[in-house]
Amino acid sequence: MENCIFCKIANGEIPSATLYEDEEFRVILDLGPASKGHALILPKVHAANIYELPDATAGKTMILAKHMAEKLTNALECDGFNIVQNNGEIAGQTVFHFHMHLIPRYQGDGVELTWKPG
Numbered sequence: 001m002e003n004c005i006f007c008k009i010a011n012g013e014i015p016s017a018t019l020y021e022d023e024e025f026r027v028i029l030d031l032g033p034a035s036k037g038h039a040l041i042l043p044k045v046h047a048a049n050i051y052e053l054p055d056a057t058a059g060k061t062m063i064l065a066k067h068m069a070e071k072l073t074n075a076l077e078c079d080g081f082n083i084v085q086n087n088g089e090i091a092g093q094t095v096f097h098f099h100m101h102l103i104p105r106y107q108g109d110g111v112e113l114t115w116k117p118g
Ligand code: 5GP
Pocket: 005, 016, 028, 029, 030, 031, 032, 033, 040, 085, 086, 092, 093, 094, 095, 096
């Protein structure tokens, strides 16, 4: 996909702080982190949102999220973890290449997610 910043980052055309890479994914640090260690899972294949994402990639994204959450929790000794994924402007999506947020949480961090249960 031309002119997609996350395509370029995922495929290594633009350098990034990469925590993990394989044939299908790159995991990077978020440029505007909500908390220490806030990372993004980027599939290398372009999909604007979850609706366009191939099922196989969606499944692998969730498995990778689980493994990265475990690794980041051990490395950062955070107290909790949010895994967030936005679709559409109304839902807070600003980059229209599917990505999953990995947000380590710390006691008293004051991070406010857009939506809270209850
Ligand atoms: P969204 O709002 O679409 O769910 O999330 C987009 C995220 O991408 C934001 O948290 C924003 O800080 C991050 N972001 C936007 N542009 C860049 C970039 O060029 N590099 C990195 N590493 N993160 C970016």
